[in-house]
Amino acid sequence: MSSSASNSGKPSVVISQCRLEELTNRLASLQQENKVLKIELETFKLKCKALQEENRDLRKASVTIQARAEQEEEFISNTLFKKIQALQKEKETLAVNYEKEEEFLTNELSRKLMQLQHEKAELEQHLEQEQEFQVNKLMKKIKKMENDTISKQLTLEQLRREKIDLENTLEQEQEALVNRLWKRMDKLEAEKRILQEKLDQPVSAPPSPRDVSMEIDSPENMMRHIRFLKNEVERLKKSLRTTELQHTEKRAQYIEEERHMREENIRLQRKLQREMERREALCRQLSESESSLEMDDERYFNEMSAQGLRARTVSSPIPYTPSPSSSRPISPGLSYSGHTVGFTPPATLSRAGISHYNPPALHVHGSASHAVARPSPRRSTSPDKFKRPTPPPSPNTHSGALTAQPSLPPPAQPMQQPSSQP
Template identity: 60%
Template sequence: MESGRNSVNMADSASESDCSVDGGPIMMPPSPVSREQLHKRIESLQQQNKVLKVELDTYKLRVKQLQEENRSLRQASVNIQARAEQEEEFISNTLLKKIQALKKEKETLALNYEQEEECLTNDLSRKLNQLRQEKVQLEQTLEQEQECLVNKLMRKIEKLEAETHAKQNNLEQLRREKVELENTLEQEQEALVNKLWKRMDKLETEKRNLQIKLDQPVSAPASPRDANNGDSAPTNSTPEQLTSHIQWLRNEVARLKHQLTLSLQEQEEKMAHYVQEEKHIRDENLRLQRRLQMEMERREALCRHLSESESSLEMEEERHYNELTGYGHVGSLGVSVTPVNRSRTTSSPVPTNRPLSPSLLTYNRDVLGLSTGISRSLIRISQERFVKPAVPPQTVSSQNPTSPAASVPHLRSSSGTSSPMDTSSGRL
């Protein structure tokens, strides 16, 4: 565009110069060199004029095209506006139709929701009544199982107590026999030692007498002392007989010494046997104590399992209760559910002096179907009836090794006052 304008300006200046030359005062004719220059300049200006005309034609054509495009764009904008108005009208109509359909659907959904809510409340009330009936049946079966388990445990404990009594009696009897055997053994040892000392004294006297006889001459008469000791050695005896008699006395002393060593060995063997038997009885006593402890631990685990099952039943009951109270339609169905202050049960039952008799538990089933407090009281009564055994203290047998059975009477004396399973105390 700028080049076209410059060419136009140059053409104007050329034409002005021509006009000034033509219309001005007559001047001197130019020289041939200036003529050629002017002629060349005129030719160049003519060429530029042609170029500018061509550009002008092209610009005119472009303006026409732009006018046509503007006209078509205006027509398209008018068409687009009309189409947008039609689309807006169509969208508004469809939205109105959808709103009306949604209103109708909302009304139908509200009716269906009310019907489903009513059916759901009826189903929940039926399920609640069924769960209450199942809970009553479970409580009855649980109570029967508890009573059966308590009876089994009582029989086992009585059996263990009887075995403990029998072992204790055997231990006492063995201890008495041991004391008697020790006394008799001491008496026998004392009598044997006295007898041996007497015989040793007698042998010493005989030895001295024989030595005196050997020292005396052969033709010497026998002394009255030798006459008194005629039962041990012959009066008229040769030296060979005396030496044989001395050898026999030595053999007798050796035999008695051997007999004494045998009796001592036998006594040591008997003592070792008694010690081993006492150790065996002590181990048996400890085994019975461990067995009793295991039975009591099993019973505690059973009590804990029963309490956990009861707590799970209570949690299930609370969940159904919360579901019913959350809907808010329970009162309209004629089911009156009273709020209950729920307290968690302990993990182990509490020992009381209540008798184990199922005839004492009476169920009011009409009230049980409408309230949850009675079932909780029945669970608490069944828990109180299940008596927890007391754990016996562990006795250390190394404190008194000579009397291992002394721990059993101590165990019975310590557990007899505090154990609720003792039938002699009148707790059951």
């Protein structure tokens, strides 16, 4: 029993010693953690004190900055108030100067507009006269060249018919000569056979024309006739060659003249086209100038009606139509009669076929003695925008790129027939 009890008590002692060591180690670790936590607590306390000191410093600085900001704000407000007063005075001065300059520009632009309208009327009249002269001149030249072309075509056809008749006549004469020669040769052959029969000679085969022509025993009259026929054939051949050469030369001459006439016709058509394009460019330039003046004028009056400036008199010679929102009176010297005459484009525009050009609508106010043509009341705000129309370029130095007008039809082409070779 005692041995068994001793054996059972040994493990319990061992277990208690292990438990004791474990608890001792755990206690040591807890004490170590406690020391670390105390050190951290002291550190956090020091940080908290530092932050409190910093907070107090920041509050003091905030109060100081707020006071300084209030002082600066008061100083800035006083400075801005003084500047506003100075700007108000400057604004009043600029308004007065602007009104004076505006009146001056209005008068200047009115004068330039009148001058531009007079120049436009003169240029249109000059252009109409010049275009009518050029068109009449070109039409006369074209008709003359067409008549020449027709006459030369008729002459060429007549020469071709004469050539064909001459060739036919030559062929008929050649056939007649050959037939006569063959008949004569047949007759001589028959006489030769009769003579051979009389001399009791065997009848030879009919010789060829070459052998007959080369025989020495031929009668003298046959040789003479053959030589005559040869000379006649040579003469006719020479005549045919001469006629063909003359025909070729005349044909080449007619072709060259026709080519020159075509080139002249093309050159005249191009010249007419350049004149039309030149006139169209001038009309477009005048229209653009008036459109620019109208746009600037409209913008100016819209700005004036929107700003609602003070009423003042207008010293322009052109009558002024006030807008519904403006109450500016018109000077007493600008009272014109109430009738309005519509401005129509010049007659040359319709005669020349320029249907796509639409001139600006102009109105004439006043009596016939002092009628003034002008567009709608629009003026530019700067005299630099006024552009004087440039004179039209010369037709010899300017080749237009526009193709607004249809070109004239080309002349009739000559009929070419193949010439029959002999």
